[in-house]
Amino acid sequence: MSAHPVYLDAATAAPLHPVARQALLAALDDGWADPARLYSRARRAAQLLDAAREATAATLDVRPDEVSFTPSGTHAAHSAVLGGLAGRQRSGDTLVHSAIEHSAVLHAAERHVATGGTATSVPVDRLGRLDLAAWSAAVHSPGVALAALIGASHEVGTVQPVAGAAAACAAAGVPLHVDAAQLVGRVPVPDGWSVLTASAHKWGGPPGVGLLVVRKGTRWESPWPADEREFGRTPGVVNLPAVVAAAASLRAAAADAAAEAARLTPLVDLIRARVAAEVPDVEVVGDPVDRLPHLVTFSCLYVDGEVLLHALDRRGFAVSSGSSCTSSTLRPSHVLEAMGVLSHGNVRVSLHRDTTGADVERFLAELPGIVAELRADAGVVGL
Template sequence: MPGTSPPAARVSLAPPAPRPTDARFAGWCDHERVAYFDAASTEPLHPAAREALIGALDAADPARLYGAARRSRMLLERAREEAAEVIGARPDEVSFTSSGTQAIHLGVLGTLLGRRRAGRRMVAGAVEHSSVLQAGAVHEREGGEMDVVGVGMTGRVDPEEFAAAVAREGTALACLQTANHEVGTLQPVARAAEACRAAGVPLLVDAAQTLGRLPVPPGWSVLAGSAHKWGGPAGVGVLAVRKGTRWRSPLPEDERERRRVPGFENVPAIVAAVAALRARVADAERDNARLSALVDRVREAVPRLVPDVEVVGDPVERVPHIVTFSCLYVAGEAILTELDRSGFAVSSGSSCTASTLRPSHVLEAMGVLTHGNVRVSLPWNASEADVDRFLAVLPDIVRRVRAAVGVESP
């Protein structure tokens, strides 16, 4: 306004001085106070992502035409090309979403909508992530059908049963994860893809637990991933829809992300996510070998050191970083609390640790013990010393938790 005095303080555009990390979160994954063993929930932010995120924080609207907007679009499109290369897709097949869950929801419901004329049946493995099963529940409420294919005791879908389900008349979509998020078992995606190709059914592959760690299996029609699982920031998912796959957005029309994902793109987080993805892929071989050896150590030591324990999931056909076991006569919540007190962040599929008060649908479908469940999932920088310390404190913790409910261990 003319005549008003200039503001007393101008907004500084200079980068602020570095500040110490927020004390509430300091150490949650820095291995000083806490050994963070919950990478399957969220991987600590990769240093490459942190750097890229800060560098891109001021990104402008990538849909506009001025200089800053063009630069922002360039960053976004370069990120898309790089993500596409990792996924094995064409850049125009790749969209960024606001989460892995959103990528699944859009992937499932959009493909079902696009394939409505082919039929209304959806096929999914029994141990898929809840976002797949919940999207399927929406489909059922709208008159569609969901066929859930069971798993064996290791959590692996039977490929023949899956193929038979896919081949049934009216199947519009099949969904299978690359690996299970709770027990680490790899799924027979290649064989499922063969069956889908033979039946002319698109296959949605949920690659959330393996993107950045293991090669993307070929044969997918729709692929979903989540950046914070590979060390990117929260709030970025990836949805790839193969050219020729019928897909229609289940959401209101929006111009962003080639009309696949509504809402303003989070360019800084996307750039950071892809920086982390590239860094993870570059180091995957080395990290996988190291983490897998540590997981083998846990798989071997836990049943030897703790009586009445069942290690679940496939011992060989598994992701490198996840190991899950259940302790008889132990409440999951009690063991998590004790481990937290001893400086270990782990998670559990036991019902007392879930807001729903139901045990994990994964453990239920496998028919394995659901109580006393502990999932150890190692981040890229998990240390051997922390794993050894975990194995050193676990037997006594289990003994104490059992004694508290009147169960004496041998």
């Protein structure tokens, strides 16, 4: 193991932002009481919760009463989809979604279908970009209750045409849920959505905090048992210290987002160029232009993805993968599969505020040799 590990998996979970750490520690002392009670400690907790909600709403340019905090981004996505469908039962029972949605959305779609509803999957092209013509046709079909579109692919970095998809939904009178987990705190979120979800640990907040934003006028009903907290949208007491830390870190991350994008984009460009030039039989996937500033994915032929990740980990590099033939599923990533690109030996590299140019250079210097060694071990030579 390297003496200096390099973390390159921010798309899964970004390192805790210093602002989040400070806010969390302060809120542990000051925000442990139930904000729904009337005594002084509870009123102080309620003030912290209100301030966190107002700060989050200001960052997202929405109303505070449109924002609810959930136990996770997955919970928020389930709530968005199932609640959006419940609120529009009189309009129909069809959910339209892209083929590359996060598994949380796809699992909610499976639950909807299992209980008698229908779902339509809209394809993407080889760059992972939504087929807008097919999307428009799908949302204009009879009986569509809700549409769901991921704002940017968490596996390949392609930014989706949310504005165009939202315009098609508006013309059809269909509300749109946008999974903005990879957008919030990093890049501006396009307008036109009715329901938005995100996850705090993607922008450097603590794990265990999701965002569910339901715009006023949207027909949405909670799919969970009744609860008076969080405007009735999600049951249970919120983890107030974590919520305070999430709101504080979101404000800090959003303030630095443009500068971070300008810093990280050239590093991702460098990875895309060097990997393609220096590793034989590799495919760099995702849109080279309309993409997230911090994420790049590539696939290496003749290399098992799980073996490659372990080899990189032994050399001190923490990365992720959507590769086929993993021990848990024996299936390729549904995103790579939908794109029709190479999934074998897939590596996803995602940078963060602590990533340096030296980290990237070291990764690029060691990657070709690691891949060559694995191919030699597998009996693949002469490439």
